[in-house]
Amino acid sequence: MKGLDLAALQAYLDSPPLTGTMFAGGRSNLTYAITDGVNRWVLRRPPLGHVLPTAHDMSREHRVLSALSETGFPVPHPVVLCTDISVIGAPFYLMEHVDGTIYREAADLELVDLHSLTLTLVDTLADLHALDPSAIGLGDFGRPEGFNERQVRRWKKQLDASRSRDIAGIEELHARLAVDIPAGGPGSVVHGDFRLDNVLISSDLSVKAVLDWEMSTLGDPLSDLALMLVYAGRPLLFRDGKPVAPIDLPGHPTLDEMAARYAERSKRDVGDLHWYVAFAAFKLAVILEGVHFRYTKGQTVGTGFDTVGAMVPALVEQGHRALEGH
Incomplete structure (x- = not known):
């Protein structure tokens, strides 16, 4: 899957086999639905070849989600942050999968x-x-x-x-x-x-x-x-x-x-x-x-x-x- 090495992610998480799909509609950071068959997460990583790294800082996203989720403000709860680019080729974080509708039509x-x-x-x-x-x-x-x-x-x-x-x-x-x-x-x-x-x-x-x-x-x-x-x-x-x-x-x-x-x-x-x-x-x-x-x-x-x-x-x-x- 372009932009995400599922085998490398599986090894990093020490998880059962993973499957994933990319969410449609994103125009910047890449977002994927990930599951091990039991648990569901969402993975975020920077776009390919981005030109302004400060706009795609995974640590900042993870930090603001962590802070806001503690207040009860409606955001997904963050699970894992990885800044080691050797894992999938870019920093990334996992957050909980939240059920809901995104209206685009x-x-x-x-x-x-x-x-x-x-x-x-x-x-x-x-x-x-x-x-x-x-x-x-x-x-x-x-x-x-x-x-x-x-x-x-x-x-x-x-x-x-x-x-x-x-x-x-x-x-x-x-x-x-x-x-x-x-x-x-x-x-x-x-x-x-x-x-x-x-x-x-x-x-x-x-x-x-x-x-x-x-x-x-x-x-x-x-x-x-x-x-x-x-x-x-x-x-x-x-x-x-x-x-x-x-x-x-x-x-x-x-x-x-x-x-x-x-x-x-x-x-x-x-x-x-x-x-x-x-x-x-x-x-x-x-x-x-x-x-x-x-x-x-x-x-x-x-x-x-x-x-x-x-x-x-x-x-x-x-x-x-x-x-x-x-």
Whole structure:
């Protein structure tokens, strides 16, 4: 299986024979379902040929899952961390397998109360931001001071490391974002990629587990909110094989409703999110450009990567429009 040597993993765990399959839908870290016939786990490892190692730090993911699982926040419980790359060729960790549904198809979402589900996601994000990092052992997990300024620099660095083509307007967007960067308020644990298909949902539409913590740190919680809003408006779901935006589905709350719900739950001021939304669009454009870069280098595993690059220009345009007040 590409990216995972099951025989080597079995020897490392000293376990009965293992079988595994790769989860579909991931665009960055590789995720596999593993079983010995009795127990079920999920294994996470960095992507093949990744270009920004700090974005794929297995130790950080394992640490934040460990801390959050102790608070009762819905995350999978981590089981094993291995930083020895000689085992499978990369660091990895195992976590418990959590049963639940990941919604990626519009037809599935049209069968549930999408309004209630979306607001539950908003509540879950606000609950994450309500946790005291120091009280849960994550006081040194990041530096909230100057977070937004560092993020602007960091994602420009990632863009420069993932160049395979010219993208109209992206340099100008970065330059505009680098002016009048919000200082941000008190920091919190931020997920860094919070969206519908990074969450496992139960049959009663409660959140069973929030997944994919590879970009988590301590920072400005409004960055998480803005990225969730950008994701809601982007065509990342599918209907009959064609992309569709969650917000275009029946029952989905408006972006204003989502922001107001977050403000009510978190007691934070969300009155001016224009810069945050613009930066979220830039960040997502850079993430997808990185995926496109790895696809052109033959370093992706799975299907669907051939369409990712086409999403980038619209995000750049959205970023400019947000800075202009839209």
